[in-house]
Amino acid sequence: MNCMAIEQRGEVILVDCGVTFDNRNLGVDVIHPDFGALETFGTRLVGVVITHGHEDHIGALPYLLKRYDVPVWAPPYSLGLIRERLGEHEVLAHARLLETRPRTPFKVGSFEIEPIRVTHSIADATALAITTDAGTIVHTGDFKLDEAPPDGEHFDSERLAELGDAGVTLLMSDSTNIDSEGPTGNEVDVAAVLEELTEGATGAVVVAMFASNIHRLRLLGDIARKTGRKIVLLGRGVGTHARVARSTGYLPWPDDLVWPERRARELPHSKILAVATGSQGEANAALSKLARGDHPSLDIGSGDRIVLSARTIPGNETEVHALLGKLLKRGCEIRTRLTDRGIHVSGHAHRPEQRRMIELVRPKYFIPVHGTFHHLTRHAQLARETGVEHVAVIENGRIAEVSTDGLDTTHTTHFGRVHVWAGRPIAPAVLRERQVLAEEGFASCSVLVDARNAVLDVTLVTRGVLDEAEHADEIDGVEAALRRAIAALPANVDEARITEEIRLTVRRAFFQTRGKKPVTVVHFRRTPS
16 A cells, blocks of 8 residues: 655655555455545645556545545556546546656656656556655656566666666665565566467466556467457456556557457357456455356356466465365366466566666665565665665654755654545444454343343344354353343442443353353343332
């Protein structure tokens, strides 16, 4: 979730404005930055500059633009995706969207910004050279060194070197793959593996990949033509990216190459090269629907080949392995990085390429970005080894102040995350309740007493605590404990005290038997005297 604020002369620009996702199954659609942090500066937000179009760099723009009416600068392909997102949130009509081009500087308030072409796992990725009162800042965005990009838009090492010659005050660089040695690999190398796998298949070939990798989509189009197959796009995400890429010229597919998804059953399987969403095992994505046999447009089975052309993001292993198991049970052949090493390459620079970036720019100061504290610390050490004397590792909320006196990181500011469900923020208290409900379960207790607090009736219902039909004796035990607890209270006790005693008794009883304290709601009634 990338969102960097840079401030000078009372003005702030944001570099990227992304979302992240919550894997705790608490009903959270997306998470975006808490933009209230901007107000603590007491300054004016003058614009947002986007490096590229991945969701963790553009996904929060609808939420920002509902709060701040500011212009957004982005490369053409990113703008196409941004328009899609803003249209979904009904904020496109008033948005001010401006196109950026590599090596073409533009002004945003007191800042001058020049995009610089870099290669990444999405089309039209850029680094930024930002001219400030304290000197030039280079923000790499996400990058890698692809020597043969399919779209011909080469990494602009020449311009980065020119900036280094002129003097760069601060470099902020992508740290994601700092632990990876050796070359990252090129997309054309992946294409050779995918072409071989497609040529050798007798049935349908389904390639599961990140929908945003337009370079790979472009190469799959070439493979489809060579092997006499039709491209079938399965899943909303890949359909959106293909549509935007074709409209902006990044995906030069002829119209007869793509076969409509709804008519996929009309094709012989030997003529299908499908591209599917769901490489991370997402339950509602196209690949999971194929594995369950409930995809509306295509059935797969014996003779079909599934190609997982993506890495499994750490934390998703269980879901991905379960998905692959379902596909195997359907008779599909599975090909992954374990069977074909070159089936995927990362979009983020490995350690040697990160060193190369530092050597090109030769900054006075260095701040690693993008990654965990471990990644940032390792990247900082690499910068020191490469000759940068002034290095700082900062986390969310830490301010790095660059001036003629040096690099100061002693100050902090407010930061946070906003969880969104159905387009609206979820209050932190509600989110905590959801987590407790998931972990502890729920109990509803209805108690009826007479005027002297003698218990007339107790009804206890639980959800997520135990199977009441199988453990009726345990429910009876909790109800008996309730009767005893109420009977032990003084005769003149008020209703609030009785209600709280009931709640605590239920929680204590289940903790003794289950080790859980369910969220307990009490319905207390007293008969008329």
